[in-house]
Amino acid sequence: MFRPHHMLLVKLGGSVITDKMNYRVLREDVLDRLAGEIAGSGEPTVVVHGAGSFGHVIASKHGIQNGFRDTSQLMGAAQVMEDVRVLNLAVTSALVRSGLPAVSLPPSALARLSEGKLENLDVDAFRRYLELGIAPVTFGDVALDVRRGFGICSGDQLMEVLARELAPARIIFCSDVDGVYTCDPREDPSARMLEVVDRSALDALPRTQRCADVTGSIFGKIETMLRIAAHGGGSMVINGLVPGRLAAALKGEEVVGTRVVV
Amino acid sequence: MFRPHHMLLVKLGGSVITDKMNYRVLREDVLDRLAGEIAGSGEPTVVVHGAGSFGHVIASKHGIQNGFRDTSQLMGAAQVMEDVRVLNLAVTSALVRSGLPAVSLPPSALARLSEGKLENLDVDAFRRYLELGIAPVTFGDVALDVRRGFGICSGDQLMEVLARELAPARIIFCSDVDGVYTCDPREDPSARMLEVVDRSALDALPRTQRCADVTGSIFGKIETMLRIAAHGGGSMVINGLVPGRLAAALKGEEVVGTRVVV
Numbered sequence: 059m060f061r062p063h064h065m066l067l068v069k070l071g072g073s074v075i076t077d078k079m080n081y082r083v084l085r086e087d088v089l090d091r092l093a094g095e096i097a098g099s100g101e102p103t104v105v106v107h108g109a110g111s112f113g114h115v116i117a118s119k120h121g122i123q124n125g126f127r128d129t130s131q132l133m134g135a136a137q138v139m140e141d142v143r144v145l146n147l148a149v150t151s152a153l154v155r156s157g158l159p160a161v162s163l164p165p166s167a168l169a170r171l172s173e174g175k176l177e178n179l180d181v182d183a184f185r186r187y188l189e190l191g192i193a194p195v196t197f198g199d200v201a202l203d204v205r206r207g208f209g210i211c212s213g214d215q216l217m218e219v220l221a222r223e224l225a226p227a228r229i230i231f232c233s234d235v236d237g238v239y240t241c242d243p244r245e246d247p248s249a250r251m252l253e254v255v256d257r258s259a260l261d262a263l264p265r266t267q268r269c270a271d272v273t274g275s276i277f278g279k280i281e282t283m284l285r286i287a288a289h290g291g292g293s294m295v296i297n298g299l300v301p302g303r304l305a306a307a308l309k310g311e312e313v314v315g316t317r318v319v320v
Numbered sequence: 321m322f323r324p325h326h327m328l329l330v331k332l333g334g335s336v337i338t339d340k341m342n343y344r345v346l347r348e349d350v351l352d353r354l355a356g357e358i359a360g361s362g363e364p365t366v367v368v369h370g371a372g373s374f375g376h377v378i379a380s381k382h383g384i385q386n387g388f389r390d391t392s393q394l395m396g397a398a399q400v401m402e403d404v405r406v407l408n409l410a411v412t413s414a415l416v417r418s419g420l421p422a423v424s425l426p427p428s429a430l431a432r433l434s435e436g437k438l439e440n441l442d443v444d445a446f447r448r449y450l451e452l453g454i455a456p457v458t459f460g461d462v463a464l465d466v467r468r469g470f471g472i473c474s475g476d477q478l479m480e481v482l483a484r485e486l487a488p489a490r491i492i493f494c495s496d497v498d499g500v501y502t503c504d505p506r507e508d509p510s511a512r513m514l515e516v517v518d519r520s521a522l523d524a525l526p527r528t529q530r531c532a533d534v535t536g537s538i539f540g541k542i543e544t545m546l547r548i549a550a551h552g553g554g555s556m557v558i559n560g561l562v563p564g565r566l567a568a569a570l571k572g573e574e575v576v577g578t579r580v581v582v
Contacts, residue, residue, distance in 0.1 A: 132453050136421035140413055143424065147409065151402055159398035161462075162405065167429040167445060180442075183429060186464050191394050200423075202448050 065188065066103040066308055067226040067290065068096060069217050072110025072198070073234040074298035075149070082112050082141055084148055092232065092298055093152035095305035101227075102188045103308075104220055105149065105160070108213045109198040112145040113138055117200070117210055123174070125206025135208060139166055139200050146197050153193060160193045165211035171203040176215040181223040188224075196220075214282050221289035229290040229318075230307045231283070232298030237316030238280065255280055255295075256319040283318045293318040327450065328365040328570055329488040329552065330358060331479050334372025334460070335496040336560040337411070344374050344403055346410055354494065354560055355414035357567035363489075364450045365570075366482055367411065367422070370475045371460040374407040375400055379462070379472055385436070387468025397470060401428055401462050408459050415455060422455045427473035433465040438477040443485040450486075458482075476544050483551035491552040491580075492569045493545070494560030499578030500542065517542055517557075518581040545580045555580040 070092060077083040096103055109117075117123065120134025146162050153160040163183055170178040184194045201211035221229055235243055236251055240263065243249040252259055260280050287293035296303050296315035306313045332354060339345040358365055371379075379385060382396025408424050415422040425445055432440040446456045463473035483491055497505055498513055502525060505511040514521055522542050549555035558565050558577035568575045 126452060129453055132421040133416065133419075136412075136416045136423065136454060139423055140409070140416055143405075143409055143412075147402070147405055150398075150405075154395065154398045154402055157395075159394040161398065161401055161428055162426070163429050164424070164426070166423055167425050168442070180430070183464065190388060190469050191391055192398060202445065207452050 064101045065224055065226045066099060066101050067217065067220055067224065067229045068103060068105050068304070068308070069213055069231045070105060070107040070149070070298065071231065071233050072108025072113070072213070074232050075107060076110030076112060076145065078111050080111055081115060082144065084145065086148070088299060089148060089152050090155070091301060092304055093149070093156040093158070095302070095308070096193075097153060097156035097158035098305055099308040101308070102191075103158075103193050104184060104188070104224065104226075105153070105193060105195045106213045106216050106220065107146070107149050107195070107197045109138075109142045109145065112141040113198055116141065122200055122208065123210040125174075125203055125209055135200050142197055142199055146195065149197070150195050153195065158193050159191065160195050161187050163187075163194045163196045165196060165199040165201040165216065169201045169211050169216075171201050171206070171209045171211060173205045174203065174209050176211055176219055177204070179216070179219045179223075181219070184220065184224065214286075218282065218286050221286045225289055227291045228308065228310065229286060229293040230304060231293075231295040232304055233295055234297065234299055236297045236314055237295045238283075238318075252316050254317045254319055255283065257284065260284065284320060287318040288320045326363050327486055327488045328361060328363050329479065329482055329486065329491045330365060330367050330566070330570070331475055331493045332367065332369040332411070332560065333493065333495050334370025334375070334475070336494050337369060338372030338374060338407065340373050342373055343377060344406065346407065348410070350561060351410060351414050352417070353563060354566055355411070355418040355420070357564070357570070358455075359415060359418035359420035360567055361570040363570070364453075365420075365455050366446060366450070366486065366488075367415070367455060367457045368475045368478050368482065369408070369411050369457070369459045371400075371404045371407065374403040375460055378403065384462055384470065385472040387436075387465055387471055397462050404459055404461055408457065411459070412457050415457065420455050421453065422457050423449050425449075425456045425458045427458060427461040427463040427478065431461075431463040431473050431478075433463050433468070433471045433473060435467045436465065436471050438473055438481055439466070441478070441481045441485075443481070446482065446486065476548075480544065480548050483548045487551055489553045490570065490572065491548060491555040492566065493555075493557045494566055495557055496559065496561055498559045498576055499557050500545075500580075514578050516579050516581055517545065519546065522546070546582060549580040550582045
């Protein structure tokens, strides 16, 4: 039943499934539709989701990403874990309602960071659930850090380790814009969407255009995507807000988006 | 900050924090009060909770405890995991609201069964959170079984492994009656509460009095409690529905209940 070469790896960006401007607000209609598109693929799938407005604000306020400093951070860390679990429960529940059995695999329980890097992830648990026909769902979360006490395990760090270990047939990133742009297209009218991102596209980006967004520069994001894409059959960034685009991308059909090519 | 010899291990029975007669009904007032009593102890604590009406019915219906048989069970397994996570989120949230930072450590992510026995639990994760000052919360859940695919990891199995590995100063079981009875006191007027349960009390129970309840005979329950108590400084079964009893028991004060003595 489990054919590893057909395994799909999907990232639901926090900006797609949550309203990033409002604390703990879910985009329920978008989530339900995307869950249906994932369930419809019929292939073994691992879902990774970001934290969006359920995680970033409180995590930054308490400096969780820099590790344990003093006990004043503990309630913040616990609040972030609670908030991202509310979101995660909504995601697994939407998948189950769509007919796809799902299991939550939280980084706080099965990951270890070391100085902020994801050093250890129990990928065996992901494999075993996939073999059973249950879709593992993981997410940006607080996690133990063997050097710093705790830290933040991001969705992109999870994507990188899962892509390396599971060698998915396709890797799809769902964003809230059509693909990878030179800058944020909602803020900079000169932003261009890249049809293909590869090493030479990255090198061609002038330093001045490597503008920063909340989770790091586009430069850093492309670097990460290239590393992730190196482990998969095909890798794309698409717009998760457009109905049907994820379903088509999961089937390998041609869709609007940015292909990430190593 | 972390003194292992002061570590407390608390089981919140499913019959205490949920309405066992009604699917997915929480006893929110009881849970909030018990969370406050746990937070008030000021000692490092691990909380284990049962599934109650959030888990048992659907788990039995799909035979999850007997392992993977066919794909018709998968939606049931996923539904049980979703339901017990709703309960678990309520428990961790109540602890956080009471001022105790908590982290959920679900068996589905960090346990492995083998033919129904809990063979592997990542106790290192529990230790690390305790050292940080964050209370680990775990619960009866679906878990991977290396021989049967999946199975049920019960709260009592978790209690046994955690007691053995963490050597708690005190182990408290919160029930919905005053202690351990020879039979269910709500169904059998001849039921007597035992002040002390030890090996000789067990042997003195006539076979005819070893009446069965929903989770096995009282005989089996006492056997388990004796095994668990062997690893802790003091072990008690108390009534979690009586305000203040858990708080007093956690401080080591004399309270109504059954002492479990090895």
